[in-house]
Amino acid sequence: MWRRRVGALLRSPRTSSSASSACQSRRHHLLPSEEPLALNRLARLFTSQAGSDGGDTQKPFIAFVLGGPGSGKGTQCTKIASDFGFAHLSAGDILRHEIASGSEKGELILEIIKEGRIVPSEITVELIRKAMEMNNAKRVLIDGFPRCEENRIAFERIVGTEPDIVIFFDCPEDEMVKRLLGRNQGRVDDNIETIKKRLKVFESLNIPVVDYYSSRGKVHKINATGTADEIFEAVRRLFSSLRL
Numbered sequence: 001m002w003r004r005r006v007g008a009l010l011r012s013p014r015t016s017s018s019a020s021s022a023c024q025s026r027r028h029h030l031l032p033s034e035e036p037l038a039l040n041r042l043a044r045l046f047t048s049q050a051g052s053d054g055g056d057t058q059k060p061f062i063a064f065v066l067g068g069p070g071s072g073k074g075t076q077c078t079k080i081a082s083d084f085g086f087a088h089l090s091a092g093d094i095l096r097h098e099i100a101s102g103s104e105k106g107e108l109i110l111e112i113i114k115e116g117r118i119v120p121s122e123i124t125v126e127l128i129r130k131a132m133e134m135n136n137a138k139r140v141l142i143d144g145f146p147r148c149e150e151n152r153i154a155f156e157r158i159v160g161t162e163p164d165i166v167i168f169f170d171c172p173e174d175e176m177v178k179r180l181l182g183r184n185q186g187r188v189d190d191n192i193e194t195i196k197k198r199l200k201v202f203e204s205l206n207i208p209v210v211d212y213y214s215s216r217g218k219v220h221k222i223n224a225t226g227t228a229d230e231i232f233e234a235v236r237r238l239f240s241s242l243r244l
């Protein structure tokens, strides 16, 4: 059903060129020299929060928030963070923050975002890891991640855990396009050419990740049509049923 909705707009045959080569070629991996440090630091984070010190701290509750471009992930995450006491880590915002830093990595990220492709996972996961470490929150929303299988695998390898739940905002592509063209946030990827590329990436690389977590019983799908408040009411009902 999800593929039908997204496919409707994609008149040109799907080409893999618009999907990220990094996500497909697996040419990017954390350098062996860097991995032990990252694992060690993060292990301490989860170990200390797993109550190993006998304290009342515990591993963070992690919710991945997925959905197509313009499905309303950021809008709903802002509401969830405010009403349910979650830290909101937006993968896209974290990447745009790196661009704003003027770093060489930021220049690479900008070019990839302009093309609607997926940034190499070791860059994105390392930035998310740092944000989680700094936040030290008990409940974390990771918005717009994982965007592909490589993202998912890199997170499990580096962070050493899976999400507790995955929230999927399901929205028809024509509604997503309408919302993005009206977003007016000055984003380099809010133009019809890039939006079409992002929709191809969503169908070819993001949906398989949703399918994976669905097969593990972790996906909670929310109908993302209607007003933001109506959708948030559905989120409230879900969180109530999960006792969150």
Ligand SMILES: Nc1ncnc2c1ncn2[C@@H]1O[C@H](COP(=O)(O)OP(=O)(O)OP(=O)(O)O)[C@@H](O)[C@H]1O
Residues within 6 Å of the ligand: 067, 068, 069, 070, 071, 072, 073, 074, 075, 076, 092, 144, 179, 180, 182, 183, 184, 224, 225, 226, 227, 228, 229, 231
């Ligand atoms: N239910 C809604 N109805 C109408 N407009 C909405 C709704 N939810 C969000 N919007 C608007 O649509 C635009 C996209 O929303 P948002 O940024 O939350 O989407 P997103 O899924 O995070 O997109 P991206 O993946 O591009 O970051 C914003 O301008 C937002 O104000």
Ligand SMILES: Nc1ccn([C@@H]2O[C@H](COP(=O)(O)O)[C@@H](O)[C@H]2O)c(=O)n1
Residues within 6 Å of the ligand: 069, 091, 092, 093, 095, 112, 113, 114, 116, 117, 118, 119, 120, 124, 143, 144, 145, 146, 147, 151, 189, 198
């Ligand atoms: N896991 C991710 C998340 C995002 N990107 C890139 O950032 C763009 C914007 O993301 P939003 O969630 O803010 O829409 C996205 O289109 C990708 O180019 C990524 O590479 N990996």
Ligand SMILES: [Mg+2]
Residues within 6 Å of the ligand: 073, 074, 075, 090, 092, 144
């Ligand atoms: Mg967003």
